[in-house]
Amino acid sequence: MKYFPTAALLIAGVIHLMPISGAAGVPTLARLYGIEISDPNIAILLQHRALLFGVLGAIMLFAIPIESLRITALFAGLVSATSFIGIAVWSGEYNHAIQRVVIADVIASALLAVALIVTFWLRRRAST
Template identity: 45%
Template sequence: MMIPAKLVAGGLVLAGVISFLPTVGVAGVSWLRSLYGFEIDNPDLEILLRHRAVLFGILGTLLFAAAIRPGLRDTAALVAGASMASFIAIALVVGGYGPSIRKVVIADIVGLLALAPAALARLGPGRTLG
């Protein structure tokens, strides 16, 4: 099956937006609180969550770059897919999460669906249409 390159690029951009959104958490506790819906009253937790925000910025940037540089697409889709799938799996295993984490789970499901064209293009015999 031939997957149009514009569909692959569009999916990578959508996944990039989803991944990049938490980057605002780098700005501080108030942003983290608005993102995750709970109090961050421990410097250790703040450090971990702000670093997580940086990592999502890196991942989002990789996905944006992959949308315009086909040579990065396989790596970007694999890394982003692993990140999103692992968050969903951890949330399901732990359970009992609140509405803020539910929103992240839903966003990651949408992100995985957005990455599907890149995965299908990689697996398909014809790769992408130019």
């Protein structure tokens, strides 16, 4: 039980690192998301998004050995993953590549939510 938050951070961190390759440019972004990117402004936004996911993934991985970062990293990852799921569901229409992202985020969300609960439970138990 005490290793669950570590495993969740590792898995969710890797999931969040996966899109960082999109920062390399439009061809990579097009492969990642199965879309055509003809507007350079959209390319800039998506490349920036890829970098931010890389930062978030790195924070989750750094939080594994640094207990003081864990709750923040778990919460940030959970907000990131659930917000994407919410936007996708609200939109209602997306391609197969985005569906893979939604599935990965559902997995990450479940892991991170349980890891948060376990982390709070372990801290409470240790303080009594």
